[in-house]
Amino acid sequence: MPNATCFLIAYSVVFVLELARWRIPSTGKIGWWTRVILVAAASVSLFTHTLYLLDRIFLATSGTNSTWAISWHDWGILSAWTLAVAYGWLLIRRSENWIGIFVLPFVLMLVGVAIILSPKTLGSANSATGWRLLHGIAMMGGTMLVSLGFAMATMYFLQAWRLKNKLTSRSRFQLPSLEYSQSYGRICLLGSAASIGFGMVSGVIMNLTRDGRVEWLDRGILFSAGLFVWLVIASAIQWQLSRRGSGDATAWMNILSFLIVAAAVALVLSTPHGGNKMFGPSDEGQTSVNRDLLIEASSSEGKNP
Amino acid sequence: MKLRMIGCSHHTTPVEIREKFSFTEQQVEGALNLLRDQYSDCESVLLSTCNRVELYVGASTEVDLPTTSQLIQFVTDFHQLAPQAYEEHFARLDGEDAIEHLFSVSSSIDSLVVGESQIASQVHEAYEQAVKQGFAGPAMHAVFQHANRVAKRVGHETEIHTRRISVPSVAVSEMARDVFERFDDKKVLVIGSGEMGRETLPYLMNEGAKSITIVNRSLENAQKLAEEFGVRSEPWDRLDANVISADLIVxxxxxxxxxxxxxxxxxxxxxxxxxxxxxxDLAVPRDFEASIGRLPYVYLYSVDDLQVVCNRNRTFREQQLPKAKRIIKEEVERIVSDWKIRASGDTIRALRDRAAEIRTSELSRLFGKQALQNASPEVQQEIEHAFDRLVNKILHQPLQSIRDVSQNEQRDSLVSALRWLFKIR
Incomplete structure (x- = not known):
């Protein structure tokens, strides 16, 4: 079974190959072979990553019948995997574009952080119910979408700068069109708001079904709720500004959302919601929602609780 | 197999001369018919485009091939011109040089615009026409089919065709494409109905633009152009309204x-x-004030901006030339080597046939003699085997020598000597 270092190296090779495209012709036989090698390298990376993830899932579910023992390491690996899948899809759909250098750093960072974090689960105490799992996946999905939106926004501004400076992109450094970056940036923004919103709702349901109450004033919950509110506002602002013609609105909202997510994650991790204590059925009554929110939020930033 | 070519192109001949020698499709057929009447064992293909007129002839032996002077005479006679006055404009190439030239032409590295895609199909069409009318034979099949493959190889292995180099194509397919992902939902406004507008419209439609409006001071001209391309036209006083609704303006x-x-x-x-x-803004003088390009969300490109991209792309294509030439050189060597191997194979076959002929005639003479008429079949068979061994042993060394040198320069002289010694035609 591959370990995380194995696919970290594989992704690093893919990243180096992406960088090498700067000097390699994008068309003709060489360009075609470069893309084939890139797709092959990305496939190998994703395959080993998937195997490792399946192994972790097997480990997480092997304890008891109804609970999942998930570590911070696992969330990091899962987050990196979702972004890697998005990268693979973009690589196949738009192999002529240089999207990898904007997405792969996130993948590498998440895998790197996951390696630093201990793969050991926090014992039987770190078990999760179905709602907790849904809550965690939704929060993680939202964070990943914000990261992808940030990549789209960066490409948008770079392409806009090139076009203003009359530089065509039909070179070795091809970027997606402004319209593409803008529309996928919008999808990421709306998707992240929906995903984080779902994460909030599932967290509340989880708490209510388990504890019969929600600690609304917990700082972790407040920051997470603030993040959700921001994403809703950002989606509304970009929609409104786009209607008024501001082409950069979506990109700016994506950049701001990413910064706010980064700040929110850091703030959540500094609270008890960051899960400094072991989770377990016995003490879940205290800060269970808070801790769950933290798990997913911090998984993208890789802080160990 | 022998090949010869005469022709004039944009490299050495001004357009005033080239147009005198150009052939219409009907004229090509007439000319090749005439050439066949004069040189019956000669194959021919005539390539006539706006940048070149080239006549390729081929035959299995040198004697069947008209000389370059005869070919120039033929072309000038066909156009009822005096050969002496135009002789200097004609390039004359033989053998490998002619093949290399054809490969360069079909790969578009000899074109006025390096990497233009039309020439490969024009060469193919000229060959197809010759095939259809029965003017092409083994020599023409070999070189023109190979030329087609070379053009594809150059296209695949170099980036000679990748960058666009005309202003309208760069404008639409590079600049506008960098902004818009799709054109079918965009409103395109074409201001003016001049030549540049006409040239740009096919690129826009090719990219999928569906809502195109032409606005021109003369509505009549706008309507004419709009009808030609199946798009809308509007009067000049609707210019502002159309600018307001447009996503792309040409x-x-x-x-x-x-x-x-x-x-x-x-x-x-x-x-x-x-x-x-x-x-x-493809107009000169410009139709839009340059300062408009500094406004947010407006991407304004003038002819000069686009020309810079065109020149850069042209330079890029020219940078591919050494690689393309290397491929052509390899392919010329390959086809010539194939021909030589095939030619030595023909000689070997002819030599074996000659030996078999002598063996058969000598055996029948021998078995016709009184003393051997009553010989048992075993004895007759033994004699036949002895003759076979004799022939094989005599031929073995010379044939082996031909095979051994089939890849080098000695081969030609050896094959010629063999053909001459054994009187093989």
Whole structure:
């Protein structure tokens, strides 16, 4: 079974190959072979990553019948995997574009952080119910979408700068069109708001079904709720500004959302919601929602609780 | 197999001369018929484009091939011109040089615009026409089919065709494509109905643009162009309304002053809600004030901006030439080597046939003699085997020598000597 270092190296090779495209012709036989090698390298990376993830899932579910023992390491690996899948899809759909250098750093960072974090689960105490799992996946999905939106926004501004400076992109450094970056940036923004919103709702349901109450004033919950509110506002602002013609609105909202997510994650991790204590059925009554929110939020930033 | 070519192209011959020698499709057929009447064992293909007129002839032996002077005489006679006055404009190439030239032409590295894609199909069409009319034979099949493969190889292994180099194509397929992902939902406004507008419209339609409006001072001209391309036309007083609704503007008028100033545009852009707009100002003098390009969400490109890209792309294509030439050289060597191997194979076969012929005639003479008429079949068979061994042993060494040198320069002289010694035609 591959370990995380194995696919970290594989992704690093893919990243180096992406960088090498700067000097390699994008068309003709060489360009075609470069893309084939890139797709092959990305496939190998994703395959080993998937195997490792399946192994972790097997480990997480092997304890008891109804609970999942998930570590911070696992969330990091899962987050990196979702972004890697998005990268693979973009690589196949738009192999002529240089999207990898904007997405792969996130993948590498998440895998790197996951390696630093201990793969050991926090014992039987770190078990999760179905709602907790849904809550965690939704929060993680939202964070990943914000990261992808940030990549789209960066490409948008770079392409806009090139076009203003009359530089065509039909070179070795091809970027997606402004319209593409803008529309996928919008999808990421709306998707992240929906995903984080779902994460909030599932967290509340989880708490209510388990504890019969929600600690609304917990700082972790407040920051997470603030993040959700921001994403809703950002989606509304970009929609409104786009209607008024501001082409950069979506990109700016994506950049701001990413910064706010980064700040929110850091703030959540500094609270008890960051899960400094072991989770377990016995003490879940205290800060269970808070801790769950933290798990997913911090998984993208890789802080160990 | 022998090949010869005469022709004139943009490299050495001005257009005033080239046009005198150009052939229409009907004339090509007539000319090749005439050539066959004069040189019956000669194959021919005539390539006539706006940049070149080239006549390729081929035959299995040198004697069947007309000389270059005869070919020039033929072409000038066909056009009822005096050969002496135009002789200097004709290039004359033989054998490998002619093959290399054909490969260069079909790969478009000999074209006025390096990497242009039309020439490969023009070469193929010229060959197809010759095949259809029965003017092409083994020599022409071999070189023209190979030329087609070489053109494809050059296209695949170099980036000679990748960058666009005409202003309208760069404007639409590079600049506008970098802004818009799709064109079928975009409103395109073409201002002016001049030549540049006409040239740009096919590129726009090729990219999928469906909503195209032409606005021109003369509505009649706009309508004519609109009908030609199946798009809409509107009168000049609807210009502002169309600018407001457009996503992409292509401006090509002959106006001496900018038709849209910055102050006028600012008002229009406000009405547009500052929506993203691409303006391809292909007019000289420019139709849009240059300062408009500094406004947010407006991407304005003038002919000069686009020309810079065209030149850069042209240079890029030219940088591919050494690689393309290397491929052509390899392919010429390959086809010539194939021909030589085939030629030595023919000689070997002819030599074996000659030996078999002598063996058969000598055996029948021998078995016709009284003393051997009553010989048992075993004895007759033994004699036949002895003759076979004798022939094989005599031929073995010379044939082995031909095979051994089939890849080098000695081969030609050895094969010629063998053909001469054994009187093989």
């Amino acid at each position: 401006s090509t008028t002959g106006a001496t002053e900018p038709i849209i100033t910055e102050s006028r545009f600012r008002k229009l852009q406000t009405a547009r809600n500052n929506r993203m707009l691409v303006i391809l």
